[in-house]
Amino acid sequence: MYAARRILKKMRYGEATVTVVDPRSYMTYQPFLPEAAAGSISPRHVVVPLRRVLPKAEVLTGRVTTIDQDRKVATVSPLVGEAYELPFDYLVIALGAISRTFPIPGLAEQGIGMKGIEEAIGLRNHVLEQLDKADSTTDEDVRRKALTFVFVGGGFAGAETIGEVEDLARDAAKYYSNVKREDMRFILVDAADKILPEVGPKLGKYGKEHLEGRGVEIYLSTSMDSCVDGHVVLKNGLEVDSNTIVWTAGVKPNPALARYGLPLGPRGHVDCSEKLQVQGTDYIWAAGDNAQVPDMAARKAGVENAWCPPNAQHALRQAKVLGDNVISGMRGFPQKDYEHANKGAVAGLGLHKGVAMIVMGKMKIKLKGRLAWYMHRGYHGMAMPTWNRKIRVFADWTLAMFLKREVVSLGAMESPREEFYEAAKPAPAVAKPEAEKAKAS
Template identity: 95%
Template sequence: MSTTERPRILVVGGGYVGLYAARRILKKMRYGEATVTVVDPRSYMTYQPFLPEAAAGSISPRHVVVPLRRVLPKAEVLTGRVTTIDQDRKVATISPLVGEAYELPFDYLVVALGAISRTFPIPGLAEQGIGMKGIEEAIGLRNHVLEQLDKADSTTDEEVRRKALTFVFVGGGFAGAETIGEVEDLARDAAKYYSNVKREDMRFVLVDAADKILPEVGPKLGKYGKEHLEGRGVEIYLETSMDSCVDGHVVLKNGLEVDSNTIVWTAGVKPNPALARYGLPLGPRGHVDTSTCLQVQGLDYAWAAGDNAQVPDVAARKAGVANAWCPPNAQHALRQAKVLGDNVISGMRGFPQKEYSHANKGAVAGLGLHKGVAMIVVGKVKIKLRGRLAWYMHRGYHGLAMPTWNRKIRVFADWTLAMFLKREVVSLGAIETPREEFYEAAKPAPAAAAAAPTPEKAKAS
């Protein structure tokens, strides 16, 4: 890390908002005007809308992430965590990957920590659940599902087979519906290569506490999405929740009990709890309280946006919706990051802040290959699409929203190749413990280990 006398803009978080805000600041900033420092425990940004497709193998996992150092060559990128912030002294405490924590002074602050999975104290969830917030989880889910097919194909124990071929998904929003749609597609394709596993042997269960799925696209398209998934053999239980899942024994509040090795948790998100240690004003649900200009309330040197911020929805309030807040989605994150970057530059130079206002342009969701729903808002007209055309809209929108042309081209290349080549259905579960086989080969035999001189024996001799 370099030292500098220039003002420091500290960007906490390298996700969608952190990456785009830092890029905007660097683009608008004069040479030598300030130092931009980005801190994140990962050295890359994950484009989360593509996680379901990465889990299904439609996109290479490497193409879903954007390396921060490559995209922000003029910024300091520190791999670590901001554990606490002293607002009075304007000092952040950085905990790096290795070594002791240290203090980093700053002049301007951008809070873009994002969100984490919203969980509940359900017995067995921590041990059995699989989240879908990071690329590591998407890769793990894909390997896990294919391993279950391997397991079911190789055993004659009916109870083991049934547990391996039962897949439970909790949460019916975008993440849950898209993930179960993609994974069902993957499992259906993969079953063609197994002699003892058929799609009819599998059981897919989707659970949600609400009375509908896909609320983001409206009731009609949500109903279509539900009927479409049910037509593919997915069991959907609404207005219910999971009571426990100890050892894979899933108990739902409606009385249903199933045994499953695969429990995927996509029941919403919540702001990163680390925000409570940053000395910032927080809203009732833990979000950073900001003004319409994305400035943290009461602090003229700090800004926040994205999933960790409580941003007033100016457009909705003008339309008559009282106390409306911007929803946590990529549509708002991209636009907020640009306004935030401009406002940081304005704040440094003593210029007025710009208000953030964006009217909802709709929503798109993919439910597997060639299947999707889309609601596009044009003026005051809502255009509702479903099926293949909606799926094209979903891919087109997110493909273009993917940061950097490098990643856009790679994603579109993956999709193009998939039109001519069959889906890969190989499991690489051993990737999670890559040294295990070498360790077994290299470790000393029991007799040799016993005969080997210990430090105590060597000292005695």
């Protein structure tokens, strides 16, 4: 989206047509998914509609299934109807990443991801529904399973999500007569020996101690072996039953890249030069989580074979350089290298709680608690695309200062037509008694 905006902004009238193909008609600002799951931000304010932001572009809702580089043609599969071919002169690959999963028994059936706004909404409704179940049942096993929440992955996504959801459950429990925070069990599992590695060991240790102080059980250097029917088995021997298994154990490039005939790196990313141009081509560029881009700032600092990490900080900045380079490539001008030094990292761990590491030259400023939480909200609030969405997000936060958190579960959103179907379906035929059958004959 940012690359298309940049190209449209710098392009002369009638110079080219910009076409954006995406299976969803909006872009999701993923750093806000945990807050959307906790109800701190309205879900619609976390997404940006493409047709509104790119009024001069052609936006197609569908998927690019194959790319013929010899003919310069992409095959587009729309939401409905037959696939068709779309010719191009220049191509930008920005498919992003998907959840990195492993062949764990039961994960596909029981797991909940955190890569899209739909998953964040689903997680919020699901958690509140578990509180409804626990409050209404007299079966202790059902109650215990409903109030046990397992999160796998201790990076930004996992730590932020469990922090926000624990806050949500703690607030919601005040309105239930038979559910207290002490009845709930929150478990965070990670195969690494620390959480929040992006902010460094000291802040990561603080984050771990803070979550543990709120009653979260954290198991490091372990993994999940299975979760069939919600029976979670960890490698360290712990076994629990849970209706809620949230998977945030990393990301991987979109597997669709393997069908495009592009040069890929060892982990499946598109192999790019420092100019964001795909190796071996002069008309294809890539950026974001699906691109393997040399980290020129780290390499100049002496780090060999450094690559840009898959995060929003790099993706947004790469998009602007990519847009400039596409225009330069169209006009035959020299392209510039992408270089960006890490500015730090911020993470929210629930309301008024967070960690932040700010890099200023060779100095690193480390913050924790409420001040870090303000840094987290301020940074991401300003990074949110478009002023329309910025204002809406800040308005949500401002209202939350004076109004209590919404704790309504809209679980029926998963199947909104079910009740109508039950009312509208034809009544089953009733068999006539034998005597009536004989009389009728």
